[in-house]
Amino acid sequence: MEELKKAIDEIVKQEIVKVVISNRTNKDVEYNKINFTLKETNKKAYYQIEKYTDKQVFHENIDVDYLGEKLLEYIESNYKQIGAWSTTTTFDLKISKKGKVFLGKKKNDNVNLVNKSHNKEKNYILKEGMMIQPLIDLGIFTKEGKIVNSKYDKYKQINRFIEIIDDEIKKNDYKELTILDFGCGKSYLTFVLYYYFVEIKNINVNMIGLDLKADVIQKCNDIANRYGYKNLKFELGDINGYKYNNKVDMVITLHACDTATDYALYNAIKWNSKMIFSVPCCQHELNHQMKAESLSILTKYGIVQERVAALMTDSVRANLLESLGYKTQLLEFIDIAHSPKNILIRASKANIPNEKKEKSLQEVEELMKQFNFKPTLFNLLKEDKLI
The missing domain is CATH 3.40.50.150 (Vaccinia Virus protein VP39)
Structure with missing residues (x-):
């Protein structure tokens, strides 16, 4: 538990734009995988969570400050892997059958992995810059x-x-x-x-x-x-x-x-x-x-x-x-x-x-x-x- 928390803390020190939790420990775990995506609207950042079952997707939004806490809550005893991306680093966290935690990381060249300001990029009819x-x-x-x-x-x-x-x-x-x-x-x-x-x-x-x-x-x-x-x-x-x-x-x-x-x-x-x-x-x-x-x-x-x-x-x-x-x-x-x-x-x-x-x-x-x-x-x- 302490080892897992330490690894997640290291991940969330960076501005994480996307997370994928996968590899269920057993078939009784409700969701096949869980995605976290960083969003920004009106200068307020939050994570949109998508939880996938075989037939449905459930959504939830959380404040950015709760990312680490939520990752720990979901993965503990339920999943064996986390993939996480910041604008500079890719993280790969794996948990062995014996509960040992391995955290790999490498430089991420794909800085445009996630468009955080997706709402402001929308092609509105009344555009910013028009003198209305x-x-x-x-x-x-x-x-x-x-x-x-x-x-x-x-x-x-x-x-x-x-x-x-x-x-x-x-x-x-x-x-x-x-x-x-x-x-x-x-x-x-x-x-x-x-x-x-x-x-x-x-x-x-x-x-x-x-x-x-x-x-x-x-x-x-x-x-x-x-x-x-x-x-x-x-x-x-x-x-x-x-x-x-x-x-x-x-x-x-x-x-x-x-x-x-x-x-x-x-x-x-x-x-x-x-x-x-x-x-x-x-x-x-x-x-x-x-x-x-x-x-x-x-x-x-x-x-x-x-x-x-x-x-x-x-x-x-x-x-x-x-x-x-x-x-x-x-x-x-x-x-x-x-x-x-x-x-x-x-x-x-x-x-x-x-x-x-x-x-x-x-x-x-x-x-x-x-x-x-x-x-x-x-x-x-x-x-x-x-x-």
């Missing part, structure tokens, strides 16, 4: 266009949203777009989107942000003028009763609370919008209505009912959109570790077969019958005889 004033004002970029380390997660989240939109935009050669952003609030994301459309995609956009607070609208219009975003306007209005008589190519609704999302989707459908991007929030409606007999286990526990109701709400919305000719996806918007409200509905007009449309609507009606609820979006579409 909204990101500077948000404190995500410095005045020189460099990413502020403490804001790196927010930088990734914004890029993720832009990527989800870009996946649709690049399918067509759009020259101009009319975009409505419901419940824009005082978030700078609307300004970032305008920058993306105009400066990166070279699309002539007419963009309108809608919110209920007069002071927010005034402030946002002032900022748009300061940025020189001449085709970005903000208006006072309610999602429910908002009227717009011209064509609408895209509707965006982020964190519109509870049934406000339904009214935004309803309007988008009525306008025959080509694209819809919605991040719902606070889905309370179905949670208050849900009652079930044959599946009462899902309504027996409050926390389970709340989460199931939220997922059902977005499933119903997605199915209703599909029943009306939209190719619809539910995507992870941001990592659930940062926010539980991490589902984004992406819908685009498409040639959906009639059988699929009918099945989508039937699935909604069956769910409504099973749990005795009446979703707002369903009611709105039914009243208008759209379904």
Whole structure:
């Protein structure tokens, strides 16, 4: 034990970028092998552990300071070999049948063995070095266009949203777009989107942000003028009763609370919008209505009912959109570790077969019958005889 600890201590004195634990002592040891890989995000280093069985891989992250302790925990009495690599040295630790420890090491010429900063190497659409004033004002970029380390997660989240939109935009050669952003609030994301459309995609956009607070609208219009975003306007209005008589190519609704999302989707459908991007929030409606007999286990526990109701709400919305000719996806918007409200509905007009449309609507009606609820979006579409 002391000999093994001493050998591991010698290994972890260096900056280890990769470790492979292998050669099980017997078949009862749970994992065939265990890999450690050094990662860096937002200037914070950690090790990602991958534990392999015959059919699965289990993941775990640990702080860099616990590498030695974790290696000792895993290898003791379970494995006979460790391969470890730093940027300068390769280590080969072996344990004999009698428990004797042998540590070999040699110079490692492959200094690029592991790309630690893999996240920052990603080809983001909003690149570091671009002078994006909204990101500077948000404190995500410095005045020189460099990413502020403490804001790196927010930088990734914004890029993720832009990527989800870009996946649709690049399918067509759009020259101009009319975009409505419901419940824009005082978030700078609307300004970032305008920058993306105009400066990166070279699309002539007419963009309108809608919110209920007069002071927010005034402030946002002032900022748009300061940025020189001449085709970005903000208006006072309610999602429910908002009227717009011209064509609408895209509707965006982020964190519109509870049934406000339904009214935004309803309007988008009525306008025959080509694209819809919605991040719902606070889905309370179905949670208050849900009652079930044959599946009462899902309504027996409050926390389970709340989460199931939220997922059902977005499933119903997605199915209703599909029943009306939209190719619809539910995507992870941001990592659930940062926010539980991490589902984004992406819908685009498409040639959906009639059988699929009918099945989508039937699935909604069956769910409504099973749990005795009446979703707002369903009611709105039914009243208008759209379904």
